[in-house]
Every structure is written in C-alpha cells, then in structure tokens.
Amino acid sequence: MAEITVRVIEELLGKEPSGDGRTFTRLSSYESAGGDAIVFAQDEASLGLALGSAAGLILAPLAAAGCGDVRVLAVRDPKYAFALCGRWLDGFTQVVVHESAVIDAGAVVGRGTSVGAGAVIEAGAIVGEDCVIGSHVTILGSATLGDRVVVQAGAVLGAMGFGYVRGEDGRYVRFPQQGRLYVEDDVEVGANTTIDRGALGETRVGRGTKIDNLVHVGHNCLIGKDVVIAAQTGISGSSVVEDGAILGGQVGIGEHATVGKGVILGGGAGVLSGKKMRGEGEVFWGRPARPLKEYLRDLARLKKR
Amino acid sequence: MAEITVRVIEELLGKEPSGDGRTFTRLSSYESAGGDAIVFAQDEASLGLALGSAAGLILAPLAAAGCGDVRVLAVRDPKYAFALCGRWLDGFTQVVVHESAVIDAGAVVGRGTSVGAGAVIEAGAIVGEDCVIGSHVTILGSATLGDRVVVQAGAVLGAMGFGYVRGEDGRYVRFPQQGRLYVEDDVEVGANTTIDRGALGETRVGRGTKIDNLVHVGHNCLIGKDVVIAAQTGISGSSVVEDGAILGGQVGIGEHATVGKGVILGGGAGVLSGKKMRGEGEVFWGRPARPLKEYLRDLARLKKR
C-alpha cells in the first residue's frame, strides 16, 4: 500500500526535513478521517473542524504552528500541500494497459503509461511516458502527447476539424484536415472533450494546461501553458489562448480570436471572431465579452430606467 | 412477442379492470397505425385524427368516453397512459450483456441489467438491477448505480472532477478526486453526458431524475429527485439542484449555487456561483438568471428608448 511520511511531505514542499517518520496512507475529508488519514484546513474556521476530526495529520496554515496539537503540520498553503500529497500517492498507482485497449502497431506509447479499457490509439499516434489514458479515449494517428498527460474517458484527440468550402452548386467540400495535434507535458483533458488536429498546420495545447469535460478545441488553435478551461467551453478554429488564461464554463470563442496572457473569461462569456482580449488578470464577462465593470454597469442600466 | 391487453392498461392506471382481453403489440403514430397498434389523442383536435387512423386502440381524454367508437379507451391523461404502456412493453425486452462489454471481476452488476457493446464497468463500480447500460458507456470504479437506471451510449459516470490548486510557480496540481458518485433508482442519463465523482465526498443524482445528452454535472453536486435536465446544460462543482427542478437546455450553473425545489430555469439561463434561486414553479430566464417577468421587462426596455 502507498504510504507517505511527514518527511516526504516536507521534501515535496521544499521545507527543511524534520526526519519525522510518521506514516499515512490516505487523504480524507474530516468526516471519514482516521489515524491513517491526512486532512487539510485552509483557514481558522476549518482548522477547528479538522482538530475535531480523527485525522492523523492536519495540514494547517502557518498561524496554526503553535497550537500544541502534534497532528498539525503548518505549511504556507495547506490545500496545495494536500494536492501534492495526492499526486505523490497517485505515483504508486499500478500501470496497466488494459487487454481490451486497441493500440496499433504503428503507434508509440511510452513507459509508465496506463491505457484504459477499450481505448484506441491509432497508427501514427505518439503518447509519452507516465500518461493516463482513460477508457474509450480515441487518440487518432495525427496526435502527439507529451509526458504525464491525463486524458479522461471518451475524449477524442486529433479528429478532423470543421472546415468546408462551398462550391457554386451550394454544396460543401471538406477542406483538407491533415495536420497534427500536439498536447504537451502535464496537460489534463476531461471526459468526452474533443480537440481537433490542424488543417494543414498544427493544433497545440501547451504544457500544464487543464481542460474540463465536454470542451471543444477547434483545428489550428494554439492554447498556451497553464491555461484552465472549464466544462463545455468551445474554442473555434485558429484561435489563440495565451499562457495562464482562465476560461470559465460554457465560454464561446470565435475563429481567429486571441485571449491574451492571464486573461480571465467568466462563465458563458463570448468572444467574437477576430477579437483580441488583453490584460493579465483582467476579468471579462458577457456576450460579447467586456470588462467586468462595464458588464455590471450595462446590467445596472437595464434596471434603472 | 410482447402483448398488452386493455385489462393490463386499466391496471397500470389503477382503474377498475373491465376484463377486456383485447390484445395489442405496439405503440404507434397515427400514420403507421394498424389493428395491432395503440395510439393516443391528448385533445379533441387529435382525437379526430386518431379516429381516422387504423389504430386498434385509442387512448383518449375522459370527454371522449361516450363517442361510440369501441376502439376508444377514455383515461385521465392519455399521453401518460401511452407512456405507461410503453414502459410495460419495454419490460419484455431481452436482457443481454454483450460479449464485447468489459465488466471487471471487481464490479457488481445486478440481475436483469443489460450492458451494451463495448461498455466498460470498472472494478469497484456497483450497478443495480434491471438497468440498461448503453454501448461505449464508461462506469468508473467510483460509481454506484441503483435499480432501473438507464445510461445511454457514450456517457461517462464517475470521472475525476475538475479541481486544481495553483502553486507559487503558476502551475496547477490536481486536488484529490477520490470520492464517489451515487446515481439513485430510476435515473436516466443521455448519450455522451458526463457526471463526475466527488472530490473527497460524493456526487449524487436523486431518484427518478432525467438527464439529457451532453450534460455536464461536476464533482460534489447534489441533484435531487425527479429533476429534469435538458441537453448541454452544465452544473459546476458543489452545486445543489433540489427536487423537482426543471432545467432547460444549455443552462449554466456556477459553483456552490443552489437551484431550489421546483424551480424552472429557461433554456440558456445562467446562475452565478454561490447564488440561490428559490420558488416552487418560479421561472427564471437569462444570464444572469432572473424572474421571467423581470427578464421580459429588461428585454422590452432595450427596445423602448
């Protein structure tokens, strides 16, 4: 069984190791905690609850350092420390390539990568090391994944984009969709999300970006690093989302638009084709998306007449 | 072949059984009806059409009782009676666990449950009796399903939720997603819908709730009983939807929000994080969602200047 010691936690956080060898085997809520469990308290209110629980170790804010309960380990960001413990314990999960997975002889799958039941990895696909590919995931031959990529069940990576040319007869002919999709290290992709390959060029999802369920990323999109994209958001073809941007759920982004570095789009925001939203930490809201202050003023105006 | 008699229909509706043994084998539209078919007429206008059809039995409103056509069976709610007939006939569908389904030895699947081609039921999953699990459905090990649950093709039950903690280096670490998902009796889930498991606690979908295609339910959500959720609606983490609420299509609900008992959200309505919408039978519309009257007034104001 996976175990974590206080000493390992201190190392994960870059703290001076105390040599404390107390051992824990699981993370827990307060309700289901026991002596083998770690919990966290992000603030004073929850600290009281944590102290009242049966947890064996309490990750608590620095202010709690002198509280006298030996179960308390004071850290700068308890929730973050808790998440790091989770990642460390996850590292002991057994790597399994399910016998029902369909991995083509022409595909490359790195060491330490798990592949779920019924997942399909086509010829031409490249999957890095220590990835977790869920059940029923489809990785088309056009897709290259880095290391430690997590793809949850039912996601489709590298399908053909949605580009057509209309002839004089009114009928549509598909524009060639023969490019590739690159998903960099540490990206996580939610269940039933779809990310299309480039048409002639590439689609790219940058290192560390996290994507929720049922998201659509169109062909030729360039998504930066450490971007967060919540559920059911859609990004049309050839758009750019720069590093560190945060997109709420059900956001819609037109074609050839740009969401600048660190921009925050509230849930349901809409960015028109070709628009550029800029400003690190700036919050935009509404359809069409506008600065939060302006959006709220508009709402208020509707009421004031 | 499945058959239903007038007497059975009367029993289903809690009526005094007449002993009428006339037998029918299918439900039908007026156009494709025959002597073996049951149709329904919800009002007088459609009754004319029904009488003109070749149907062998016509479920009709009480007002039609004396119309003299022996094919007419007068009932309080003909459409409801028709649906009950459908459910009764469905009961004769053969239970099949497809040979290509992947049911882990560590999963539990109850008697009378059908499992479609390529469906995956992981170790730790519990599926009740008389369920219908569609093709390509993924039921992760974190999910518990009650009895008579219907899950249509491609749905993903119990995937990891979307919760991350950002470190000082700007990178995201996943918050532990180790809870469970409980789907109670008689719930129905549409194609390619995703319902995530709890992070530390649970996600729950209450008895009798019906969920359409491509819906997203985030981690730790508590969905009540007899709730209706139309297609492409998204419910962010830790939100509550109480019994009997009705959510239109493409509704978006932020985190930690509450949709009260019997509340009706119009298609595309948006509920901000932390908001509480209350009022049984109250209709809310727009983004942000507001009482229908207010929403319509706002729209009108836009035009009047």
Place this chain on the structure above:
Amino acid sequence: MAEITVRVIEELLGKEPSGDGRTFTRLSSYESAGGDAIVFAQDEASLGLALGSAAGLILAPLAAAGCGDVRVLAVRDPKYAFALCGRWLDGFTQVVVHESAVIDAGAVVGRGTSVGAGAVIEAGAIVGEDCVIGSHVTILGSATLGDRVVVQAGAVLGAMGFGYVRGEDGRYVRFPQQGRLYVEDDVEVGANTTIDRGALGETRVGRGTKIDNLVHVGHNCLIGKDVVIAAQTGISGSSVVEDGAILGGQVGIGEHATVGKGVILGGGAGVLSGKKMRGEGEVFWGRPARPLKEYLRDLARLKKR
C-alpha cells in the same frame, strides 16, 4: 501512393483538359511544401507567399494566369479547387473494417465503408456505401445512413430522445422513443455529437449537411440539405432547420422552432421554442435571436445612456 495530375484537377473543375501530366502526391501549407506538393493562394497577398514556397503546383486566382510561373494553375476558386484535390486524394484511402469493430449480424454495412476500432453498429442499423465510421462511434439499430456519410469518433446516432410524461405522483415516465433516424448522403458528423432518433416518427438530417463536434440534435428534428452546424450547438426536439441554413457554435434552438432556408444564426444565438426565423441570407444574433442590425442597436443602446 495516391497521385493527382494537373489534368485530373482540370477535370474536377470542369475545365478544358490541357493534357498536362505533371504529378503531385500531397496538399500542403507553404511552409512544408515541396516539389511533390500542391498549395493554394486565395488572393494576391498569399500568392506572393505561395510563389516563394517550394510547392510544385500553386492553385491561384484567375488574375494570376499571366504571371509567368509555370507552377501556377489559375482557377476560379483556388480554395475550392484545393478542397476538391483533397477529396480526390482521399478516395485512395484504404477501406478498413477494424477487427475490434462490433457489427451485429442484423446490421447492413455497404461496400467501401470503413469502420474504426471499437465502433458499434447495432442490429437494425443500415449504413450505406463509402462511409467512414470513426472509432467508438455508436450507430443504434434505429439509424439509417446514406452513402459517403462521415461520422467521427465517439458520435452517437439514434439514441432515445428526451421526452417524458409526468404523472400525478410527480414522477416521470419516458414517452416511447421507438422511431428512426435517417442521415442522408454526404452528411458529416463531428466527434462526440449526438443525434437522437424519432419518438414515434423520424429524425432526419438532409443530404450534404455538415455537423461539428459535440452538437446535439433532438428527436423528431428535421434538418435540411447543405446545412452547416458548428460545435456545441443544440437543437431541441421537433425543430426544423431548412436547407442551406448556417448555425454558428453554441447556438440553442428550442422545441418546435423553425430556422428558415438560408438563415444564418451567429454563434451563441438562441431561438425560443415555437419561433420561426425566416429570410435567406439574413443574419440573426443574440438571445433571443434577432436581426443583426437590431441586435447591434440594442447593444449600442446599453452604452448610450
């Protein structure tokens, strides 16, 4: 290896064939072009880039006919010509029914149709000739597909629609969902899209219509010919979308609505249940959808107070 000659291109375009036997094997962007590659230049600006590339053949506008570079083939619509070349080259793709596909003995699959890994085609389903069925696609027994239909990974065709009748006990009973789904010739369906079958009657998607990823089409919908539906759009039950309409992404259409011939709905537009939007080439925007001019005026009014 597939090859295309200038003469074939001229034939595809209905031009007088010059007998030019120069041969090319691939389509390309300017950056990765070589002597074996065809590129296209839609206007003068891109023509310069194309001429500067290593491409062996440049599909260029008629105005470029006399430019003196033997690589230039002047055509009326270079992008369209490029797309036709792509379709022609696609014709050489090997037809493969993957050994892991589950095709029921009671299903019909036409000649020349490829079926991807893990795809499921149920008893009762009919799939025409020269189709491409992606991995993990589910074609239920209720679905009939024409010829040259493309269905990308994870799409679900013919699932039960979302129709319920509420009893006096407050519980919902499913209305019978026993109709069929007809998908006509040359339709293309994106990844993880869901199209439900009719309840008693039929759902139909007309010839040549193109549907993007994660789209929902409800039961009994009638979608016309040469319609374009972008990602994450949802069409509720019993609605009609007539020939040549163009629906942007995340459009929402209520029940029993009509989108008239050639109508254009901007991204995120919402059409209320029962509404009829009419006007060939007319652009509607917003929620509720209104003529573009009116929508823009409303937006401006919000700012002017």
